[in-house]
Amino acid sequence: MPNPALLHHNETQFAKSIVALAPGMWTAVGYAASTQHMIEGAQSVTIIDTSESTSAAANVLAEFRKLTAKPVGRIIYTHSHRDHISGATVFCEGKDIPILASAGFDSDLVGQDDTRIAPNEALGRRTMAQFGIGLSPEERISLGCGPGDRPMQGMGAGHIPPNELVAADRDIDLDGVEARLIHVPGETADHMAVWLPGPKVLFPGDNWYHAFPNLYAIRGTPYRDFAAWADSLQVLADLDAEVLAPGHTQPVFGADKVREVLVTTREAILHVMRHTAEGMNAGLPMDDIVATLTLPNDLGDKPWLGEFYGKAAWSARAYASGTLGWYDGNPTHLGTLSSATRARHIADLAGGAEALVAQANATSDLQWRLELCDHLIALGHPAEPLKAATMIALAETEINATARNTYLWEAKRLGEGAAS
Ligand SMILES: [Zn+2]
Secondary structure, three states: OOOOOHHHHHHOOOEEEEEEEEEEOOOOEOOOOOOHHHEEEEEEEEEEOOOOOOHHHHHHHHHHOOOOOOOOEEOOOOOOOOOHHOOOHHOOOOOOOEEEOOOOOOOOOOOOOOOOOOHHHHHHHHHHHOOOOOOOOOOOOOOOOOOOOOOOOOOOEEEOOOEEEEEEOOOEEEEOOEEEEOOOEEEEEEEEHHHHHOEEEOOHHHHHHOOOOOOOOOOOOOOHHHHHHHHHHHHHHHOOOOOOOOOOOOOEOOOHHHHHHHHHHHHHHHHHHHHHHHHHHHOOOHHHHOOOOOOOOOOOHHHHHOOOOHHHHHHHHHHHHHHHHHOOHHHHHOOOOOHHHHHHHHHHHHOOOOHHHHHHHHHHHHHHHHHHHHHHOOOOOOOHHHHHHHHHHHHHHOOOOOHHHHHHHHHHHHHHHHHH
């Protein structure tokens, strides 16, 4: 039985719906990993973000067409992640229209260049694991940021590069609808929010969604600037929006609620930074900094800070490595033992590898069992089936969708490796 909170998050945040934000503006939720938004102008509509596939974009456009037949006059990308920029060809309908994005538009994922040295294969494999590509719908509850069950045809196929780059914050006329484009570095450095001061509707991109912020994505990502993200959440909160329509999950309504979700998410980021910096300053081991990190009660009880997508513990490690790099200040870690050498020493201490096998089978601490399995595998013992079974057990209690998907995906891969 999967974690009930993760099931509930999927049911409440990713059910397919076209949500009216204010007169003449709507958000499509649940049609793709991300959300898409439409703003109706005098003669045309504006589309904010375009989904990850041409098939999802076509489904959304068909729904939007039931609301208005006005052609798409322009597209705005909130940022460069592929799940927001890959359905543009569908919305353009063959026409050459303005596509606006931040002047810093650039992504860790827009174009992997195989001619340069880079861990692209690792990124590809880990991305498949994080999003549970190939898992059954029952196994893959959600992506954490979107529904697991969604159309996959035309994945990444409909991207059009932006043709109008926005260097500084500026006002813009969306065919009769007054808007402001605001640079808000956060999940990516190239984030650009769209603010409609008339109806007080705010599109923050992925700087907010109904889940703990993905300060570190386990697929692998360069450092996401925690301080910049926290600052941007304050900028967004200070707009006093009445409607918040995020790049993933359902919109939020009511000025007090919008302010609360933005400010508490900012506080959660600051808490991770403070806890980790204090631990580093005190010279604590990274494992202990992580093991003692919990959100204070007045943040931990907020449903939108549930760790469905990001995770505080991973964030602490990302903050440490993003600020001071891999070295944790303990000179022991200036040297290295190979995994096989370390495993041999531990087996010697335990009285042989068979003692490790017995302990791995006996312990109820699943994390310890995984670590013992790794030592055994390093020693050439066939502990793969036990490791796979342990990851499956962990997946069932896991609230984080990306962790659940990764445990299940890697368990399958381990099983296939052991069988061949
Ligand atoms: Zn996104």
